[in-house]
Amino acid sequence: MRRFLCIVMVLMFVLCGLLSVDAMAQETVKIGFITPLTGFAAADGYSSLESAKLAVDYVNEHGGINGKKLELISYDDGCQPDQASALTRKLIENDKVAVVISGSYSSPSRAAAVICQQAKVPFTSTYAVHPSIVEAGEYCHRIGMAAPIQGRVGGYFAARELGAKRIALLIMNNDFGVSLAEAFKETALKLGAEIVYEKKYPLGETEFRSYLNAIKAADPDLLYAPGYYNEAANIVSQAREVGLRCWLMGDEGYDSPKFIELAKTAANGVFITTDLNRDSDRPMTRYFLEKYKERTNIDADMVGASGFDAVMLVSHILNKVGTKADDIIRYWDTIENFEDCATGPIITFQERSAIRPMDIQIVLNNQFRYFYRYYEPEIIYLNPPSGGK
């Protein structure tokens, strides 16, 4: 019996050896992905990762990276900066990835960006908006909309297009909400609006009636409430319930079918700034929306679209210049009019942040619909190019 077991074990070792030789023969190009799959941000992490996988499948079906398969190595950062740091080190040192992508929130993305900059490995965040992510250094880029741009777009739409003079701010107290509100407020004040109420609330807050009653008493023309869809659904439905009669405006954090499902009819009439246009007829947008639904049985959101775009852009660069970090970074900064993405198109990168036309969407009949698009350089660029309007 013992001899038989020994023979089986030897055979297993030989088989493992053969398999690993076979695996080595199929060389792949690895990209790393950190995203929260546990904790309060797990829903966004799931969207982001599934979309990234969808993009990897697309790339591999269309020839891979110069004939090699693209491989996605993903880890769960739990939306914790310390986890993000450790996992980014693991991706760089153990997994030897060519590029690290963060499908996580601003705080973990900032932590990961610093590690990548130190290791001189190209890094990109997908939907995290905080300005300091790309300030880590020249190896760090951003696919999503930077907060100064998105907040500015919101400010222009509120004060110029809607003509709001009296504006109330209800701000989620984290990197995302505060950086959006700062840019919005600066623009709105510049355009002559007045801030009649301002309040911060913590992530996870569910009861907004007391704030909304105070806002109602301040009688604003518009309420700008940057936050995520869970909080946003409560704000919007409670705002309707307390009888707040003014424009309601949010950001890309609202851009999820779950926002409409939770807020129900109260969501109708809400404006959001986003970069995913569900009414677009661009082939890659249609492809993403249809395939995501097919894959997950859930309608796609902006977070997912950003994850998809990050992998599409990175694989485009890897196809062009290979896996050397310096070549990747040099090429990254020269990209213009990148069309193979679900949002966008990406016009260029400025200060390592993607620049693209910015959309205003409105919820009508319980659906996000296209409402307005900004192309003006002084609005959609971080620093408008000289000669621009």
Add this chain to the structure above:
Amino acid sequence: MLQVLLDAIVLGCSYALMAVGLNMVYGLLRIIHVAHAALYTLGAYVGLYCLLNLSQSLWISLFVGALFSAIVGVLMYRIIYSPALTAPRYVPLIAGAGVFIASQELFRLLAGPYPYSFDAHFQFLSIMTPNLRVTETQMLMITFMVVAFLCLFILINKTNLGLMWRACTQDMELAASSGININLIIAINFMIGSALAGSAGILMALYRNSVFPTMGAMVSYKAFVVIVLGGFGSIPGAAIAGIILAIAESFLGMVPIFNLPREAIAFLVMILVLMFKPKGLFGR
């Protein structure tokens, strides 16, 4: 102002329903039952499952959710807390915290990370005037809390079971030597507290139209503040403190220059109570 007060009372009902179970457990066993918040989320998920798969009736969903939470609450005691009762106080505290964190991930694994809509239709009283609006859900929450606390009051003060429960809270060993089945009393204690937490979960899911894995986190912090404010072990204290806390949060939240989040107000209240009245408003 009246509207803000009323909205605050409704919010206070949810804090009180959560805190009373915690306080009952503390009153009897002197342990901080952190995993109590897991039963709040469990009630909401079970209620939602009933609503989607078994019956459209909110009442059935409320009953099944509370029942399920009660059973799991008793199991939690038997499996987690019972073996740890003779250990130092921090052991059940850490065990409870572990169960709570694990439960959030279990809900996420079983039901997915996305929030679900809790879209139940039911008929109940409501008040809709230009100056005051009490929705059906708000009225249901207030009624539920009043009825639940009245029943609890009668159970504790007017029945033999309540007498045995009070005896156990005063001296467990003496109660046991007098022939009281303390294991049964503890089990009933967990059952009632857990059923109330499960009901609170369903009512809040209905009120917020949302069920998600981490929904218990915020409420659990608030429940601790409520029991510190109301006094450890005091059941009427939990009810009154829940409402006082919600009113303080709501009115201070309205002041624009008072730019502190709601949680900060709650914990500020807790610090002040611990400094000036460490036994709470109704502590023994």
